[in-house]
Amino acid sequence: MKETPLSNCERRFLLRAIEEKKRLDGRQTYDYRNIKISFGTDYGCCVVELGKTRVLGQVSCELVSPKLNRATEGILFFNLELSQMAAPAFEPGRQSDLLVKLNRLLERCLRNSKCIDTESLCVVAGEKVWQIRVDLHLLNHDGNIIDAASIAAIVALCHFRRPDVSVQGDEVTLYTPEERDPVPLSIHHLPICVSFAFFQQGTYLLVDPNEREERVMDGLLVIAMNKHREICTIQSSGGIMLLKDQVLRCSKIAGVKVLEITELIQKALENDQKVRKEGGKFGFAESIASQRITAFKMEKAPIDTSDVEEKAEEIIAEAEPPSEVVSNPVLWTPGTAQIGEGLENSWGDLEDSAKEEEDVDGTDGAVILGSTKMDTGVEVSNIGSQDAPIVLSDSEEEEMIILEPDKNPKKIRTQTISAKQEKAPSKKPVKKRKKKRAAN
Amino acid sequence: MEGAMLADAKIRTESGTESGPRVSGCSLRHFACEQNLLSRPDGSASFLQGDTSVLAGVYGPAEVKVSKEIFNKATLEVILRPKIGLPGVAEKSRERLIRNTCEAVVLGTLHPRTSITVVLQVVSDAGSLLACCLNASCMALVDAGVPMRALFCGVTCALNSDGTLVLDPTAKQEKEARAVLTFALDSVERKLLMSTTKGLYSDAELQQCLAAAQAASQHVFHFYRESLQRRYSKS
Numbered sequence: 001m002k003e004t005p006l007s008n009c010e011r012r013f014l015l016r017a018i019e020e021k022k023r024l025d026g027r028q029t030y031d032y033r034n035i036k037i038s039f040g041t042d043y044g045c046c047v048v049e050l051g052k053t054r055v056l057g058q059v060s061c062e063l064v065s066p067k068l069n070r071a072t073e074g075i076l077f078f079n080l081e082l083s084q085m086a087a088p089a090f091e092p093g094r095q096s097d098l099l100v101k102l103n104r105l106l107e108r109c110l111r112n113s114k115c116i117d118t119e120s121l122c123v124v125a126g127e128k129v130w131q132i133r134v135d136l137h138l139l140n141h142d143g144n145i146i147d148a149a150s151i152a153a154i155v156a157l158c159h160f161r162r163p164d165v166s167v168q169g170d171e172v173t174l175y176t177p178e179e180r181d182p183v184p185l186s187i188h189h190l191p192i193c194v195s196f197a198f199f200q201q202g203t204y205l206l207v208d209p210n211e212r213e214e215r216v217m218d219g220l221l222v223i224a225m226n227k228h229r230e231i232c233t234i235q236s237s238g239g240i241m242l243l244k245d246q247v248l249r250c251s252k253i254a255g256v257k258v259l260e261i262t263e264l265i266q267k268a269l270e271n272d273q274k275v276r277k278e279g280g281k282f283g284f285a286e287s288i289a290s291q292r293i294t295a296f297k298m299e300k301a302p303i304d305t306s307d308v309e310e311k312a313e314e315i316i317a318e319a320e321p322p323s324e325v326v327s328n329p330v331l332w333t334p335g336t337a338q339i340g341e342g343l344e345n346s347w348g349d350l351e352d353s354a355k356e357e358e359d360v361d362g363t364d365g366a367v368i369l370g371s372t373k374m375d376t377g378v379e380v381s382n383i384g385s386q387d388a389p390i391v392l393s394d395s396e397e398e399e400m401i402i403l404e405p406d407k408n409p410k411k412i413r414t415q416t417i418s419a420k421q422e423k424a425p426s427k428k429p430v431k432k433r434k435k436k437r438a439a440n
Numbered sequence: 441m442e443g444a445m446l447a448d449a450k451i452r453t454e455s456g457t458e459s460g461p462r463v464s465g466c467s468l469r470h471f472a473c474e475q476n477l478l479s480r481p482d483g484s485a486s487f488l489q490g491d492t493s494v495l496a497g498v499y500g501p502a503e504v505k506v507s508k509e510i511f512n513k514a515t516l517e518v519i520l521r522p523k524i525g526l527p528g529v530a531e532k533s534r535e536r537l538i539r540n541t542c543e544a545v546v547l548g549t550l551h552p553r554t555s556i557t558v559v560l561q562v563v564s565d566a567g568s569l570l571a572c573c574l575n576a577s578c579m580a581l582v583d584a585g586v587p588m589r590a591l592f593c594g595v596t597c598a599l600n601s602d603g604t605l606v607l608d609p610t611a612k613q614e615k616e617a618r619a620v621l622t623f624a625l626d627s628v629e630r631k632l633l634m635s636t637t638k639g640l641y642s643d644a645e646l647q648q649c650l651a652a653a654q655a656a657s658q659h660v661f662h663f664y665r666e667s668l669q670r671r672y673s674k675s
Contacts, residue, residue, distance in 0.1 A: 001503050001555070038562050041491045045523075047563075052479045056495075056563060060524050076555055083521055085559040135524050137561060138476040139495060249598050284563060285472050285488050295474040296667035301659045302467040303607060305652045312647030381656035 001088035006215050014216045018204050024212065025051075030253055032208045035261065037155055037268040037286035043182065044160030047284070048152040051210065055149050058135045061163075063174075066122070066129040074121020075131040076111045080149055086141040100147055103236060106136075109150050109191050109224040113232035116157065117186040123165055123172060125413065130162060132185070141209035145223055150193040152364035155265055156267050158181035159272070160185060191232040192261050194254040196221040208254060221247070223254040227262040455655065456475060461530055468656060471663050473575075475583045475671060476609040481559070483584025489536055489608060491566035494573050496580035500556030508555065513548035517557045520573065523565070523630035538577055541594075541624040541634040547587040561642045567610040568596040570622045582668065591627040593660040595653040596620065597619070605648060607656050625657040627664075 014024070021029060033051030040046065044059030066073060080103050082090040090096070110116070121130040134156060136149050161182035165177045197217040205212060214220075219240030224232040231251065236242060273283045286294050327335040333415035469490030478484035481497035501514055508515045518539040520531045542558065558577045562569065573593030581588060598609035598617035606613050614620050619639030626633050630652065641649070 001499065001557075040493070041566070042564060054478065054560065056523075058523050080656065081521070083559060083561060084499075084520075085481060085484075085495070086517060088499050088502065088557075092521075133524070137521065137523075138495060139497075139561060140480050142479060214608065282488075284490060284493050285491075288472055288474050288486070288488075292474065293673070294476050294671055296472070296663070296670050298471040298663045300467055300470050300664075301658060303652070303656050305466045305605065305607070305655060308605070308648045308655070311651040312644055314653075315647045316644055404624070414495060433476040 003087070003089035006212075010212075011216050014212055015199065018199050018206065018216075019212070022385075023206070025210065027208075029205065030207045030257075032257060032260075033210070035151065035264055037151075037265065038284060039159060039268075039272045039282065041283035044156050046152060046155045046159055047139075048148050048155060048288075050144060050148040050151070050208070050213070052140055053144060053148045054139040055145070055152040056137040056139055057149075057152035058137075059156045059160040060133045060135070061160075062131045062133070063128050063172075063331075064131045065127060071126040072122045072129075073118040074129045075118055077131060077133045078106045078110060078136070079134065080106055080138070080145075080154065081137040082145075084137050090138075090141075101237070102149065105146055105193070105222060105233070106153060107150060108233040108235075110134075110153055110157075113189075113224065113226075115154070115187060115189050115191050115226070115232075117188060120186045126256050128172060132160075132162075141211060141215045143212070144195050144208050145430065146193050147195050147208065150191070150224065151261065154190050154192065155268070157185060158187060158190070158265070158269055165311040169416075177215045189226040190232070190262055190265065191224045191226050192258045193222050193224045194257045196223070196250050196253070198238070198240050198242070198334060202242055202246060205246070205250070207257065221250055223251055225251070225254050225258045229255045229258075292333055292437065303413060454619035465589075466605060466652065466656075468608045468659055469610075471660075473579055473663070473667050475579055475667075481580075481584070483580045483582070483586070485576050485579035485583055486563070487579055488570055489568055489572045489575070490610065491564055492572045493563040494567055494569070494576040495561045495563050496573075497559045497561075498557065498577075498580045498584040498586065499547075499559075500584060500586060501551035501554035502557070504553060504555035506669055509553050512552050514546070514551040514553075515555045516543050516546060516548060517555060518542065518560070518577070519557065519564065520560045523562045534573065537570065537634055537636055538573055541574060541592055542577060542581070544633050545588045545590050545592050545626060546581065547589055550587050551555060564612065566620075567612070567614050568594075568608050568622075570594060571596040571608070574624050579664070579667075582664075589626075589628070591661065591664055592624050593627070593657050593664070594622060594624050595656045595660065596622045597649040597652055599639070599645055599649065603645070605652055607652055619645070621646070623650060623653045627657075627661045630654050630657060 017024060023029075025033070027033070033053075034049075036049040038047050038049075042058075046057050048055050048057065064075065066075065080099065082096070082099050082102075084090050085094050116132070121132065123129060134153050135158075136152055138145055139151070161184050163182050164175065164180040166173045166175070195208060197206045197213055198204065198219040198221065199206070199217055201218055206217075209217060209220075217238065219236065219238030219242075221242065222233075222235045222237075224234070226232060234247075234251075237345055255428075272282060286296070288297070290297060329339050470488075472488040473485060475485045477486055478495075478497055481499055482502075483498040486493065486495045504515050508517075516539055518535045519603070520535045520538070522531055523528060538558070538560070546556065546591065548556070560573050560577060562573075571594030574592065578592050582591070595617060596614075598606040598610060598613050598618070599619040599621070600606065600613075600616065601618045606617070609617065609620070617639065619637060619641040621635065621637045621641070623632060624634035625631065635650075637646075
């Protein structure tokens with residue numbers, strides 16, 4: 001499905017509103033939308049909501065052999081998916097420009113900033129290292145995917161626990177969660193992306209643009225920063241020229257926003273850990289707002305299955321016994337087998353009937369031929385002379401000549417001619433009328 | 441990966457006494473559903489069965505690609521996305537099962553030459569995933585207002601090696617089971633729309649599972665009804 005195009009008046013309206021320092025959702029220029037972080041029952045699973053934009057993050061790990069040039073470092077892998085659920089324009093299984101751009105930016109933000117200690121992921125140098133895979137699924141697209149995705153990725157990484165391993169000599173032992181508590185990843189800092197949208201060639205600036213604003217913006221500046229105000233990556237896209245002051249101002253704003261978001265992330269992580277420790281209920285079921293009218297919960301429902309056996313017996317007793325026609329397979333030739341009687345080929349019947357029809361025609365022709373047999377020799381020249389009017393007219397005889405198989409063209413020709421001769425008195429006026437109509 | 445195992449361990453501690461005497465003590469895990477939680481799709485629903493959770497989004501009836509257009513009915517498409525990695529053969533097979541079930545109840549003839557797309561995202565898998573996918577897609581179709589002949593629900597049964605029957609099994613119970621059977625049932629006649637099975641079982645056991653699934657479906661449809669009643673209530 002294609003994206004609905006933005007109409008000119010809608011575009012003008014949005015730009016006018018931005019000029020007047022107003023946003024459609026009632027935010028101020030530097031305001032972020034509400035961020036909500038919820039965790040699943042598994043470790044390393046979280047859903048981040050940035051306004052209506054929603055991203056699901058899941059971290060998984062695997063023991064693999066390391067890259068040859070990095071024998072002592074674990075591998076980090078990021079994969080953001082734009083599911084069709086997020087917006088109808090996203091096609092499944094296609095690497096769009098947007099997707100490539102977002103994935104690259106995420107890698108730069110999280111891998112190249114070295115926020116995860118990859119050396120701690122090494123088990124046996126040159127042989128076994130952990131590969132950490134971060135899967136991010138966009139569930140709903142309402143603008144600013146990159147901020148939501150970067151938050152989801154770092155939250156999932158912070159929440160994740162990998163199984164403990166021990167090395168004794170050459171032996172690597174992997175412990176299940178029951179044997180030893182899984183260990184968290186060592187994370188140096190939390191880089192977070194903050195997006196700035198520019199309008200009217202950089203005159204106006206908005207933080208955290210929503211989908212509508214993204215569609216009318218001229219350029220986008222993404223700054224990834226951690227709470228120590230260290231810039232991890234910076235990217236300007238859309239082809240706008242920014243002044244030095246503008247970039248500095250943006251980095252100042254980003255510093256404030258990143259601090260707020262980091263606090264929120266830490267609070268959410270602490271909350272989840274507390275609940276898990278105390279043995280309370282956790283997971284997505286708890287994060288559904290039960291006061292919402294669209295949400296509904298049902299407690300565990302016991303089901304009475306005492307009569308199931310009787311019911312099943314009843315049905316089986318009532319059912320007709322299966323017909324027992326299991327004949328031995330018939331071997332026609334080596335490598336083939338047939339089970340059962342098999343049905344007659346209906347295709348053969350069709351051919352037969354067609355043949356029969358032909359035969360009928362043939363006999364008909366023959367009968368007529370019999371009467372005009374003597375004429376054929378004389379008629380041959382006649383055919384040529386009669387052909388011209390036949391071609392011109394749209395009579396049925398003409399079509400017949402074309403459609404008949406080549407088997408017996410002569411026969412049929414003579415047949416049609418003879419038929420014509422027979423019908424000639426009755427048909428001629430009709431033909432004339434037809435011609436007249438054509439002329440008219 | 442080990443997170444899932446941990447989740448299982450937790451479930452086992454809270455519902456470890458499920459393998460009681462033969463065909464008794466069956467129960468459905470707690471259910472939760474939230475509709476209309478995504479803004480972009482025409483209809484959406486998140487369905488939770490215990491710790492299994494699936495998110496569904498429905499687009500439709502909408503524009504269809506010319507190559508997929510069917511002249512006398514709507515083109516139904518189901519996309520199932522796994523949580524980790526790319527969709528594989530298992531997802532394709534589930535997609536097909538769900539699509540066939542939906543096609544049996546959706547009145548596609550009312551919207552010829554359009555497309556109805558159901559996108560499913562696995563949020564967490566702790567057993568009975570296909571049943572949860574079916575329930576989520578039904579609730580999302582209802583939310584989108586797609587005309588349907590009947591509602592449908594999915595119920596999974598597991599048969600243990602000693603012949604006990606477990607309804608709505610967890611991932612661990614599914615793993616230990618001798619056979620796992622999943623049925624889709626319609627709400628009007630409680631008849632079978634789809635069934636898929638894995639493992640060995642006798643014909644008597646199949647009928648038992650089916651009867652149990654029918655009993656369980658009543659609870660699920662009751663849940664649907666109450667959830668929709670709450671949604672369309674005035675207060």
